[in-house]
Amino acid sequence: MIDSLIEINGSTQLYALIGSPIRHSLSPLIHNTSFKSLGINAVFLAFDSLDLKEALSGFKALGVGGFSVTVPHKVAVINYLDEVSFEAKLIGSVNTVVQKRGKWIGYNTDVVGFTKSLEPFRKNIENEKVLVLGAGGSARAVVFALINNYDVGEIFFYNRTQERALQLISDFASIKPDVPLRFVSSDALPNLGAKFIVNTTSVGLASEECLVRPDFFDSKMIVYDLIYDPIKTVFLRYAHATGAVTINGLDMLVEQAAAAFYLWTENIMPIETVKKNLLEKVDNQ
Numbered sequence: 001m002i003d004s005l006i007e008i009n010g011s012t013q014l015y016a017l018i019g020s021p022i023r024h025s026l027s028p029l030i031h032n033t034s035f036k037s038l039g040i041n042a043v044f045l046a047f048d049s050l051d052l053k054e055a056l057s058g059f060k061a062l063g064v065g066g067f068s069v070t071v072p073h074k075v076a077v078i079n080y081l082d083e084v085s086f087e088a089k090l091i092g093s094v095n096t097v098v099q100k101r102g103k104w105i106g107y108n109t110d111v112v113g114f115t116k117s118l119e120p121f122r123k124n125i126e127n128e129k130v131l132v133l134g135a136g137g138s139a140r141a142v143v144f145a146l147i148n149n150y151d152v153g154e155i156f157f158y159n160r161t162q163e164r165a166l167q168l169i170s171d172f173a174s175i176k177p178d179v180p181l182r183f184v185s186s187d188a189l190p191n192l193g194a195k196f197i198v199n200t201t202s203v204g205l206a207s208e209e210c211l212v213r214p215d216f217f218d219s220k221m222i223v224y225d226l227i228y229d230p231i232k233t234v235f236l237r238y239a240h241a242t243g244a245v246t247i248n249g250l251d252m253l254v255e256q257a258a259a260a261f262y263l264w265t266e267n268i269m270p271i272e273t274v275k276k277n278l279l280e281k282v283d284n285q
């Protein structure tokens with residue numbers, strides 16, 4: 001409960017989340033734990049709204065310090081911002097907005113979130129083949145992170161809608177031309193020899209679905225699912241059963257939130273406290 005976390009008074013600064021649906025969002029827990037832990041007089045509230053334009057003018061009128069953006073507004077919000085960071089522009093979506101001197105500035109903190117969450121595996125993926133499943137907003141952030149912040153050998157893409165993957169490849173191909181980006185059909189997936197596999201699709205989100213068969217995985221792979229609900233998707237369970245290393249989306253969630261938190265407050269999020277509270281919450285669900 002918010003009031004057990006934060007003492008609200010006349011000077012409390014409001015930060016927000018806008019999206020729909022947002023009832024199950026973990027962002028209020030992450031940010032309010034951080035405000036409380038650091039003694040910052042601020043509160044983070046989630047607003048379920050499909051009317052982005054009206055919500056944003058309300059945020060401006062009320063002096064909201066910054067806000068997170070989630071489905072379905074990550075692309076459309078760009079139309080209402082005064083400035084957009086280079087990577088958010090290239091990725092084509094914004095998940096964090098900061099208010100600076102009355103201007104809204106948009107960022108995509110999924111890039112830093114993914115980069116930091118993958119740091120312990122840097123050596124293992126160096127010069128290796130990578131397979132990215134999906135070509136939506138999070139796939140674009142993942143690819144931006146991989147080609148700018150890691151030395152991977154080659155990146156393959158599989159996506160249900162081929163045109164979307166081809167568009168991604170064309171948008172990112174010139175950033176680091178020595179890292180080939182290639183589309184693959186579902187038939188070619190079993191023989192790719194990719195060492196690092198990332199699921200960026202929403203297949204498996206709050207469900208028992210999986211994009212690939214159990215025999216797709218082998219023990220030498222590092223398998224990352226961006227999904228954190230459930231913590232162990234079928235995708236990760238199949239991979240784990242072969243002895244592969246598995247990574248779920250929880251660390252990325254916290255790291256992207258920490259980057260947003262820093263942009264808003266210039267304070268470092270107490271990551272370990274946040275993770276402890278999150279795991280308690282997720283375990284109790």
Ligand code: NDP
Nearest residue numbers: 134135136137138160161164200201202205226249252253
């Ligand atoms: P988008 O809507 O932008 O993209 C969705 C992707 O999933 C597309 O590639 C889409 O394919 C694919 N997809 C959806 N349904 C199916 C299906 N039935 N069969 C095959 N492919 C399907 O979403 P995002 O990229 O923003 O988010 C994707 C996932 O990543 C979500 O589960 C989200 O929770 C998670 N995420 C986690 C984060 C974290 O911090 N851990 C951060 C951001 C996202 P197509 O193009 O064919 O429609």
